[in-house]
Every structure is written in structure tokens, then in C-alpha cells.
Amino acid sequence: MQENEGRMEVLRFAPSPNGWLHLGHACSALFAWETARALNGRFLLRIEDIDIGRCRPEYETAIYEDLAWLGLDWEQPVRRQSEHFADYEAALKRLRDMDLVYPCFATRKEIADAIAATGIPPRNWPADPDGAPLYPGLYKDISPAERSRLMWEGRSYAWRLDTARALAKAEEIAGAPLTFIEDGEGPNGETGRCAVRPALFGDVVIARKDVPTSYHLAVTVDDAIQGITLVTRGQDLFPATYIHRMLQVLLGLHEPRYCHHRLIRDTTGRRLSKSAGDMGLRELRAAGKTPADIRRMVGF
Template sequence: MPHSLSKPPVYRFAPSPNGLLHLGHALSAVLNARFAAETGGRLLLRMEDIDLTRCKPAFEQAILEDLAWLGVPFEEPVRRQSEHFPDYDKALERLKARGLVYPAFLTRGEIRAHVAAIEAAGGRWPRDPDGALLYPGPERRWGDGQREDAVAAAMAAGRPYAWRLDMAKACRAIGQPLTWQETGIGQQDGSGDKRDTQSVIVAAPEAWGDVILSRPDAPSSYHLSVTVDDALQGVTHVVRGQDLFQATAVHRLLQTLLELPEPVYHHHRLVLGPDGRKLSKSHRDTALRALKDRGLSAADVRALLL
């Protein structure tokens, strides 16, 4: 269900306020602002602060100051995910009603032990595109009659659990191949700072296994909250880093299951550190504030990126 083309395009920059902005964030912010200006579109700012432990108001304030210094305009008000948990819970309840999610009780340690035993015996265990172990999903093998009793017993015992998407069941439920519209380079040669001819990418959400949609320390996962937010905010164009290229498959699956509009995607190159890896908030020397303190201007930073 693509967005209507009769309205101006809507872009969004969506950082997590769990640290300072670095050059990689700056590239994404500048590209979103440039594309919005070139198309007569709107640019929204969203704080992805579902991690209530790591996300701090001080980091949010620093983001606002850095964007002002960088010259990136955006519409107000700023959307904060921490203020919209009921929106994500409503979407999760829709998936529960269709039997597409299940409570998963294995801890990370139990998952690692399960996989280690299999691999020690010569077997191989699948990983997702980010390299994380796929969830074994013993709960999916509980029979319908057994499931209710087993779940009730585990919950009564106080075992923490996450709500996971039954990926195989979800893929069967949509009954059609999944694709998305891509205007960036994506994973091809890593440039992607210009809008190229639109191409159709085949999505493979099954590669991610039974992804978490909610867990005890976070009422919503990144996958669920970003999908719901893009729809509620009317985002028509998602411009973000190449590291999220593969995750788009999960977002397209959730959009289809929840009957939400489909944005156009643009995945741009990553800004890499001296070790050849993508920047993280631990790279303090590439934080915008550090560059500013070294005497660089906002124009200098833009010249480094574009």
C-alpha cells in the first residue's frame, strides 16, 4: 500500500538519544534535509528513546543543539517514542489476535548454551544478517493444548519473557512475495548519497528468524516502533544508513501484516572509522561536538560528508 503522491513527501531523521551525534548521524541528517528541500517536502525529527535506561534528556538536548549548529531544519513538535508506548502495544495486540506472536522464555545464556551443544556435535546454527543467533523457538513446538498450560506455568513462576514474531507463520500469512522500492545504492557499492533510479528489492524477512517485538526492559522493539511511527507520522521516504538495509525486510513484513503504508527507502553509505568499521557513539573523536571544539565549522563538516 504505497503512499499517495498528491501530498509533499515526508522525511524523518530519527536518532537515539543515548550518546552524542557523530559524522555518520550527520550524513543521514544532512541527506534527509537536502532531499526534503529538493522535493519541497517536510523533515520530521523523532527521538527513538525506547531504551529508557540508556537514553537521557541531556543527550536529546545535545542532539537538538548539534542539529541547529549543523543547519538542519525540522518541523516541531519532536516525536519521542517513550511517549507513545500505547501505539506500539496496540499494534502488538493486533498481531497477538492473529496468533502471529508468542511468549519466548529462553534467556540469552540459554540460547547460547543450546546452540553451543548443537555446534559441539558438528551441527551448524543459523545467524541473522547482523550475525546474532536465531531464536530456537521451543515454544512454537508446544501443542495447542500444552501451550496454554506451559505458558501459564512459566508466567506463574515469574519467568521473564519477550514477545517474538512467529516468522514462518507471519510469512505464510501474507501469502505474497515482499519487495520494497529503493532509490539508494543499498548494499551494492556503498555510495548511495544521491537518489538513483528506483529499483525493486526482494525482501527476505525469514533471514531474521523470530524477531523480538517487545521484552521486559523495553515495551517495544526497534522493528515494531519504527514501523508504527513511520505510518503514524505519514513518512513517505525513509533515508538511513546501509547498516539497516537488510532490516527493511522485517519492516516491510510488519507493514504488510498491520496494513500500513509502504515508504520509499534510500540507504546511504556509512561513514567508517579508522578501523574500517562503522562509527559508533564510542568514537568520541568523530562526535560533532569534538569536531566543533577542534575548530571545524558546520560548512567544514558538510564538506567532509558530501
């Protein structure tokens, strides 16, 4: 692990309170905490609760309880994203002023219908690194008058990043192709200075009408505000760094280093997830497992 000369390293663990923590979360939390200790750095906890419809107070409380049970400690106060929408609104306004985002009024059904109308089977339509179909461009090139009309009608919309234009602008600002430093290893063995390829995501959603941010924008802004110097997270989030690095350049934010780590998988090779109902730390604790057992189970 490469140390950051001249200043203290700052790391974070940033779970979403939309379910119980499982072994995958324990691995990420322990990886960040142990790395911070090894580097004599700071360890922060951040609650990523912008998904107001799915996040619950009981899940947030459980995060604190589970991490403390594992023996982790963190600085106070804990940053909760839902309390900092103004920070994300300011970043979104800057992107809007640069003419790099546009309102998209397409529903999921409209997107699916537009893809079907091309005659290309959905399984053959290009997908982003998360598996979602690439946006087919609906509403991207409508006139300003039409956009204003739809907004005045109260139509729901998402702010999408014009990724091609944004990348060109970011490279103009940087004066070179964009890269980031990977201290760990990406899913395909990527390490060292890695190229940024945000086009893989197409015109990604950057905010919504009712919530002035998305995961990509909030994470980028928060990491800068909190002075994170080393971002540690699972290899599944390696491609997201393409978007985050581009946003850092566009918004004039500092560049952290990254360290993506292995994922915890079940016996079939599937990575653990909340949506799949994988056993949480609370259930494992109730079944008699100890913090030492959990550490062994995730390789610590």
C-alpha cells in the same frame, strides 16, 4: 530520486539519545534534510528513546543542539517514542490476535547453551544480518499451559515474531510475494523493486515484557503515524526493511519508499558507531571544526 506524485514527500531523521551524535549521524541527518528540501517536502525529527536504560536527557538535548548547529531545522512537536507506548501496545495486540507472536523466556545464556549443545561451533551457527545468532527455537513450541505458568511466575520474556507464519500471512494478505521500492542502493547494489527476505532474521524480538515494543515495531508504527513517504537511512539498515515491510502489510499500514545511503567509515573501512567511542560532533566543534567542515567531511 523518484518523486511521489500527488502528495508532499515526508522524510525523517530518527536518532536514539543513548550517546553523542557522530559523523555518521551527521551524514544521515543531512541526507534526509537535503533530500526533503530538494523534493520540496517536509522534514521531521523523531527521538527513538524506547531503550529507557541507556537513553539520557543530556543526549537528547545534545541532539537538538548539534543539529541546529549544523543548520538543520525541523517541524514541531518532535515525536518521542517513550510517550507513545500505547500505539505500540495496540500494534502488538493485533499481532497477538493474529497468533503471529509468542512469549520467549530464554535468557542469553540459555540460548548460548542451546547452541553449544548442538555441537555446532558458535562461529558456524547461522547469524542474522546484524550478526546475532539466530534463535534456536527454545520455548517456541511449549504448551499454552506451560506458557501461562511461566508468565504467572513472573519470568521475564520477550515477544518473538513467528517469522515463517507471519510472512505466509503477509503474502496471503498482499496476494503476492512481498517487495519494497529502493530509491537508493543496498549494500550489495540492490535498487528498484527488491524482494523481502525476513527469514534471514529468524524469529526476531518484537517487544518485551517491560517495554511493549522493539526497534522494528516502533519504527514501523511511527513511520505510518507520521505519514513518512520516503525513509532514508544508512545501508546497514537495509535488511531491517524486510521485517518492516512485512509488519506494514500485517498491520494494514501504508508502504513508504526507501533510500539507503552510504556509510561514513574510518580509514580502516570500519563504519562509525557510538559503541566504538568515535569522536562526536560536540568534540569536533570543540576542536574548532565548523558546520561547513562537517559537511565536507561527510560529502555534502
